[in-house]
Amino acid sequence: MRESFPSEPPSTPRPAPPPPAPTPASAAAPAATLRVCVLGSGSSGNSTWVEFGGDAILVDAGLSAQRTRRTLRDCGLDERKLRAICVTHEHTDHTCGIARLHALLGIPAYANTGTAHAARNVPDGCWKCFSTGQPFSLGPFDILPFSLPHDAYDPVGYKIACGGACVGIATDLGMATTLVRGQLSGCNLLVIEANHDEELVRGATRPWRLKQRILGNQGHLSNSAAAALIADVAGDSLRTVVLAHLSRDCNREDLALETVRADLAARGLERIRVLAAHADSPTPVCSCGCI
Ligand SMILES: [Zn+2]
């Protein structure tokens, strides 16, 4: 609920004061902006903070509740603004903090019924369910969950719009479908998986079945596939890209950044800032719409 200003106390009648001079835009209070911080990302845990003014949501809570709260404090982000956790899919690197955060902060988790059913580590009472493809509102946020190809029950990405800005979040997807490309177009900031370098996966000492899973259409997005997706959907409004869910063994931050920056440069889009999210530390807090 929003606070309203108290009404003027009664007073004796007096001449109306002259109308105030218009406030120059530069002297006005700064307008709220949509702000995003990837608190941590990788196979050990994923969680992204999205804030506008006095409200915030988490997309996934795959860090422990203790680590989530400590990271928010370290970043100067106020956990009292949290209204909900929007969950992409049931894998524990996206859900392991939900139950405790729900108990500590009293916030619900939003997911489709498939994910809510499949997430055995989350009590039923935590959930509020949406239908994939149907937009819904949470406080000031207009949220559209859309389907992703991944080996989970009913995985989604999110497009979150607020205050004239828009964020697209898609981690854990085996391929960039036409639907995914359409939903991620027109965003100001993208959080996109750049999971692995294909050569590093093929050369890794991992069981072949696991390699097939990572490389398959229901697995994870490679650096080159992420680069092609980002370059395809990048429009005039895109300012910042955060590469997420980097594999510890089958990727390197410099490889991921170089691959994506090269594809953007080839299309004359060097102006777009590209950052990498880390498993053990948060990204800077990024404001959408500002370079
Ligand atoms: Zn994951």
Ligand SMILES: [Zn+2]
């Ligand atoms: Zn997953």
